[in-house]
Amino acid sequence: MGQPSTGKLAANVGEIARESRLRAGLTQADVAERVGLATEVYGRLERGRMLPSVPSLRRLCIALRTPSDTFLGLNTGEVATWVAESSPPEYDEVPELRRLMRTLRKLDGSQLKLIGLVAAALQKR
Template sequence: MRKVRVVRSNLKGSTGSSLAERRRARRNKNKVSAVPPAVRRMEKKLASTVGEAARLARMRAGLTQSDVAARIGVAPEVYGRMERGKMLPSVPTLLRMSLALRANPDELMGIAPRHAESAYAEDVPSELDNTPDMRRLVRSLRRLQRPQIKLMNLVAAAIIDH
């Protein structure tokens, strides 16, 4: 009678690592990264600075948190956390925030004084950007495809000419 060797397969998709390696990985997974306390304090202060500057720029622009979140492509809850200083935005998100809020990125990070003249600050006619109806319309238009936008443009032109 021949002996048959039974090989147990790991159903969790292991790459064939040893038992000791798997145990070590499990132990390390539960450990918190060793970020020095001084770095954590600096990150917390920066998050607070960015949040406060973003809130002031948003209020100055007359936008809601939902408006800004939609413009920068994040959930309103995430933007709210950034504004409260509980979360730091990534570099691409910070750039989109500066464009949406018409604020210099240096101003948002606390490097430049607030309300400094910015390359992003453009005069927007108040009748275009300040009404909730206009903001809702723009949010809806952003979701349309190119042919639909062309059609909406024709409808708007017909309404204006009528």
């Protein structure tokens, strides 16, 4: 599954930015000025067409008085669904298996084939 969908993250950041801006009674130009972005760039961010850089996200949090966790969709006490869906399966695996996987990633094709044969033989025991 890989990393979280950039599109979903951008949409969440934009939605939260818009809601926070309206709640604060600010215009897009007001927020753009406070964050140090062109109004057009801030508008794209709010429409979910782009993600802010980390420094811009920090300034956005300050300008809109909104925690970064809210922008990132992590404010519910649980990991957001799009994060949970995209987490690598190895996070749920035991440490021994993660170590083995790191080692296996360094092997070439013939070495992997041999390991596969050994594993198959062990499984039959």
